[in-house]
Amino acid sequence: MKIFGYCRLTWLLPMIVALIMVASSCGNKAGKDNSGEEVRIGILLPQTGAWAWIGPAANGVRFAADQINTEGGIQTRDGKKYKIKLYSEDSGTESRMAISGARKLYSINNVIALIGPTSATIRSVIPLTNEVGAVQVSPTAGTTALDARGGGKDDEWVFRSVSSDVTMGSGMVGYARDVLGAQRAACFFSDDEGARSIYGVVKDACSVANIEIVSEVFFPMGQTSYRAELGKVAGTHPDVIFFEAGPETAGIFFKQWYELDYEGTWVGTDFVNQTFVNATWPASKGVIGINPGPLPGPRYEKWLSDYEQFKNQRGLDPFALNAYDALVIIALALEHSGEISSDAVKESIYEVTGPPGEEVHSFADGARLLRQGKDIDFSGMAGPMDFNEFGDPITYLKVEVAEEKMLKRIGTLTEENIGDIINQVLAIRKAR
Amino acid sequence: MNEGNVIGFGILTAATLMLPALALALQIKVSGFFNLAFGDQVAVGAFVTLFFHNLLGMPIIIAALISLPLVGLLGVLIHRIVYQPLQERKAGALTLLVASVGVALILRNLILLFWGPNPRQLDVPLEKSITVGPFLWTQSQMVAIGIAVAAMFLTWLVMNRSDMGRAVKAVADNVELAKARGIDTQNIERLVWFFSSALGGLGGILIAVMGTASPDMGSFILLLLFVSLITGGIANPYRAAMGALVIGFTLELTTYAGYPQYKLAVAYSLMFLILLVRPQGLFSRSKLR
Numbered sequence: 006m007k008i009f010g011y012c013r014l015t016w017l018l019p020m021i022v023a024l025i026m027v028a029s030s031c032g033n034k035a036g037k038d039n040s041g042e043e044v045r046i047g048i049l050l051p052q053t054g055a056w057a058w059i060g061p062a063a064n065g066v067r068f069a070a071d072q073i074n075t076e077g078g079i080q081t082r083d084g085k086k087y088k089i090k091l092y093s094e095d096s097g098t099e100s101r102m103a104i105s106g107a108r109k110l111y112s113i114n115n116v117i118a119l120i121g122p123t124s125a126t127i128r129s130v131i132p133l134t135n136e137v138g139a140v141q142v143s144p145t146a147g148t149t150a151l152d153a154r155g156g157g158k159d160d161e162w163v164f165r166s167v168s169s170d171v172t173m174g175s176g177m178v179g180y181a182r183d184v185l186g187a188q189r190a191a192c193f194f195s196d197d198e199g200a201r202s203i204y205g206v207v208k209d210a211c212s213v214a215n216i217e218i219v220s221e222v223f224f225p226m227g228q229t230s231y232r233a234e235l236g237k238v239a240g241t242h243p244d245v246i247f248f249e250a251g252p253e254t255a256g257i258f259f260k261q262w263y264e265l266d267y268e269g270t271w272v273g274t275d276f277v278n279q280t281f282v283n284a285t286w287p288a289s290k291g292v293i294g295i296n297p298g299p300l301p302g303p304r305y306e307k308w309l310s311d312y313e314q315f316k317n318q319r320g321l322d323p324f325a326l327n328a329y330d331a332l333v334i335i336a337l338a339l340e341h342s343g344e345i346s347s348d349a350v351k352e353s354i355y356e357v358t359g360p361p362g363e364e365v366h367s368f369a370d371g372a373r374l375l376r377q378g379k380d381i382d383f384s385g386m387a388g389p390m391d392f393n394e395f396g397d398p399i400t401y402l403k404v405e406v407a408e409e410k411m412l413k414r415i416g417t418l419t420e421e422n423i424g425d426i427i428n429q430v431l432a433i434r435k436a437r
Numbered sequence: 438m439n440e441g442n443v444i445g446f447g448i449l450t451a452a453t454l455m456l457p458a459l460a461l462a463l464q465i466k467v468s469g470f471f472n473l474a475f476g477d478q479v480a481v482g483a484f485v486t487l488f489f490h491n492l493l494g495m496p497i498i499i500a501a502l503i504s505l506p507l508v509g510l511l512g513v514l515i516h517r518i519v520y521q522p523l524q525e526r527k528a529g530a531l532t533l534l535v536a537s538v539g540v541a542l543i544l545r546n547l548i549l550l551f552w553g554p555n556p557r558q559l560d561v562p563l564e565k566s567i568t569v570g571p572f573l574w575t576q577s578q579m580v581a582i583g584i585a586v587a588a589m590f591l592t593w594l595v596m597n598r599s600d601m602g603r604a605v606k607a608v609a610d611n612v613e614l615a616k617a618r619g620i621d622t623q624n625i626e627r628l629v630w631f632f633s634s635a636l637g638g639l640g641g642i643l644i645a646v647m648g649t650a651s652p653d654m655g656s657f658i659l660l661l662l663f664v665s666l667i668t669g670g671i672a673n674p675y676r677a678a679m680g681a682l683v684i685g686f687t688l689e690l691t692t693y694a695g696y697p698q699y700k701l702a703v704a705y706s707l708m709f710l711i712l713l714v715r716p717q718g719l720f721s722r723s724k725l726r
Contacts, residue, residue: 054653057554196698223698227657229453229644232446233692253556257648260558264566264575284556284649288563 043090044079044345046070046335047110049121049130050145050328054098055226055251056123058280058323059145063093065328066120066144068315073336073368080376082343089336096122100129111137117347120331124148124170124199131155131163140350142166142335144327144387147173147275148202152434156396162351164396166331166387167297167324170199170274172423174206175430176295176402177272179423180416181245182214185270189219191243193234193250196223200249203274206430207247213429219243226251231258232265239267249274252284259288277405278323279412286410293415298403299326299386300417304366308386327400330385334358337371337383358383358390358398399427441571443693444686449578451685452585453647455678457640457658458665459589460633462677465666466609467629468520470533474540475637476659477548478515482508482638483650484548484557491560501642505635512634513627515540521623541655548652556651581643588639589678592632596674605629664708670718679720683707 052060070089073079078086092114094106103126110116111133118140122130127146131154134141140162147170155163181187190211194200201223211218220241222234235258238246246269250258255276270293273281277294285292299305312329313319335350337357342349357371362380365371371381383390388400402423404416420427461475485507489500519536528536564575574582596602607615608625615622644654661684669680684704691700711719 053549053554060554224692225698225701227653228688228700229648229658230446230450230689232449233443233689234697236442236446237692237695237697253649253651253653256556256558260563260648263563264578265573266565280555284558286558 042085042087044087044336044339045090045092045114045116046332047107047114047116047119047121048091048093049096049103049106049110049119050093051097051123051125052095054102055253056098056125058252058278059123060095061322062144062324062328064312064316064322065325065330066091066332068312068325069329069332069336069368071315073332076369076372079336079339079345080343080372081339081345087339087345089332092116096126096130098123098125100126102126103130104133107133111139117345118142118335118350120144120328120335122146124150124202125197127151127163128198131161134163135161137347138162139347140164140335140354142331144331145324148199149205149434150198150202151395152397153395156392156394157351158395162347162396164334164354164392166327166334166385166390166398166400168388168400168402169397170203170206171430171434172399172427173274173295173297173402174203175210175423175426176404176418177247177274178207178210178214178216179426180293180295180404180418181247181272182216183422184416185245185272187216187244187270189241189243189245190216191220191222191238191241191246191269192218193222193224193238193246193248195226195250195254197226203249204247209430209433210426213426213433216245224250224254226254228254229257230261232261234258235262235265235267239265239269243269245269246271248272249276251276252281255281255289256284259285259292263288275323277407277412279320280323282407282410282412286407289407292407294405294407294412295418296403296405297324297327297387297400298405298414298417299388300401300419301414305386326385326387330383330387330390333368333371333385334383334390336368337375337381340368340372340375341381355392357381358392360391439571440693442573443689445569445572445574447682447686447689448572448582449574449647449685450688451682452578452582453640453644454658454661454665454681454685455585455640456588456643457637458662458669458681459592459674459678460636460640461662462666462671462674463592463605463629463636464633465671466674467605467626468516468524468533470520470530471537471663472520472540473534473537473659474515474544474655475537476655476657476662477541477544478508478512478634478655479637479641479644479658480548480650480652480655481511481544482635482641483559483645483654484552484641485638486642486645487552487557487559487650491557497559497561497646501639504642505638508638508641509631509635512630512637515634516627516630521626545652545655552652554652556649557645558649559645561646577646581646584639585643588636589675592636593675601625601628661704664704666718667708668711668719670721672717672721676718676720680718683719 048063074088078088096103107130124146142164144166194204272293275296338350338353341353362382390398402418405412485504486500489495566573665681665684666677670676688700691703
């Protein structure tokens with residue numbers, strides 16, 4: 006072909022080098038410390054792409070690392086103390102980026118455990134974690150594809166510090182049934198694994214809650230128009246519209262929903278956060294979000310105040326609590342085993358997170374009790390971290406509504422409120 | 438929602454794609470390579486306007502009028518610094534294509550650097566749609582359609598009724614012959630880069646007005662632009678713009694038919710079908726050489 010005829014290698018090579026330099030500059034690299042007395046932990050979260058809004062969850066990990074290091078670090082059996090050193094890579098929203106980031110963290114940065122990534126990419130990273138024999142804790146991946154994987158089963162040491170989507174989907178439907186009195190629902194979900202995972206739960210939960218699903222729409226992200234999709238939903242006159250979409254896409258369709266003067270109450274997932282509201286306001290006024298969130302109270306207030314001081318910025322980042330808990334769990338497991346290795350985390354992770362033991366909420370309290378030879382049961386900021394056999398906890402959910410360009414908390418959902426739906430949904434899914 | 442509404446939605450989608458499609462086709466015609474950074478130039482148009490409107494508080498029209506020449510100048514600068522030196526050294530289209538990937542990455546990362554990864558909205562008031570015949574449009578959308586049509590007509594006038602337009606056509610047809618006839622081909626190329634980049638930037642502004650601006654928008658737009666170009670006919674900018682109209686309708690009608698998750702797949706399939714049976718494009722009269 007003619008266009009290839011003029012190709013000159015002398016020009017192509019510098020271009021490729023330049024491209025590699027530009028591409029590599031996109032990564033967020035921590036400096037290398039060869040002190041030897043450090044625990045290397047990797048953070049693999051999206052810094053770019055449609056799920057980039059999740060990236061600031063890394064602040065939760067950094068905050069936990071800062072607290073642990075301030076306490077002197079993790080003490081091993083021989084009395085040595087190890088500080089935590091974090092290495093961060095961008096998982097983007099594609100498997101290719103996530104695998105490349107994980108590979109770098111494991112093979113170049115030699116991390117012993119990985120925190121991340123999201124539902125969009127986690128399944129592509131797990132084989133690599135298995136290959137190197139490391140431990141992975143995801144603070145954001147609620148995908149139901151992991152409901153029967155991980156926790157050490159089949160030597161897959163993957164855990165989550167966030168509930169499975171079964172909890173969130175059940176919470177959405179439970180809230181619609183109990184508080185909104187909904188009887189007819191529409192499902193409006195982006196066409197990706199994470200959203201389809203939630204949709205599956207919502208569908209099962211609706212059958213449990215006797216809510217009729219009157220329309221289902223799956224749409225590709227990043228389009229300039231969702232008008233026809235919205236018309237399909239509005240035409241079925243639902244009481245409630247369950248949805249999941251990133252802020253980029255939601256910013257477009259909420260604007261178009263308002264323009265077309267359609268009516269309905271929107272109930273979304275953990276995608277409804279402050280970033281989402283910033284990108285969609287004022288069209289998203291009244292949108293309800295069911296999110297992982299802490300129990301309100303003095304403990305959380307104190308944590309939030311310290312967190313804001315640490316990052317020198319107001320506000321709680323999405324999944325920051327879960328990310329914080331993920332690192333504390335890893336650190337307590339290392340402290341419990343008295344060694345610094347992936348195997349040490351595997352050996353002790355269940356020991357420090359479940360009963361029996363004294364309930365602790367921080368690394369400092371946990372480490373103190375462990376050094377006194379006592380058992381501990383870590384309960385995180387995001388909720389109890391009592392892992393089931395597949396390494397999944399049931400964390401708290403908060404209910405928020407978009408008002409005056411802010412999210413206002415209007416409720417909390419725990420196992421007590423929505424346990425009936427969760428259990429029935431789990432039974433349906435197990436029977437399948 | 439009825440068929441009329443869907444056609445109206447298709448026109449809106451097309452209005453956002455037509456200008457960038459026309460501009461990209463013009464650029465390809467004169468420069469002879471696929472500029473993969475074009476989608477990100479469209480995004481720059483949206484973000485520069487965001488800067489003047491949202492941050493400096495200028496009225497949206499003023500912000501757009503200041504942004505467009507700036508985006509045009511950026512296009513000229515990119516051409517002068519990156520592509521022209523390569524072309525002078527007789528670099529082939531593949532080299533230029535690879536260079537354009539580098540430019541795209543730089544532009545996207547600059548947007549990320551200044552604006553962060555999250556999508557942004559232009560601070561324009563929300564409006565309810567009104568019924569215009571069978572269509573449901575807001576007043577701003579009607580203005581946007583008007584701007585798109587007017588910009589296309591203006592481009593047609595310049596290209597067909599001015600010496601400059603004739604010079605552009607001459608350069609696009611045969612650079613050496615144009616040089617022999619005394620046309621300053623480099624100047625014409627600069628002019629085309631300015632004009633096409635500004636036109637692409639205008640497309641970016643329209644997209645941001647109707648939805649959001651995000652650092653990633655360039656890659657999504659670029660794909661749809663290439664599909665539009667191939668569908669309409671790459672050799673003629675107006676046919677490329679007509680291709681955008683076809684793609685706009687295809688996307689909306691696929692959704693109306695009940696398959697929203699496949700709307701991109703349907704658009705790509707249409708493009709492949711056209712490549713197989715009519716590679717010169719739906720609206721081109723001549724066969725592809």
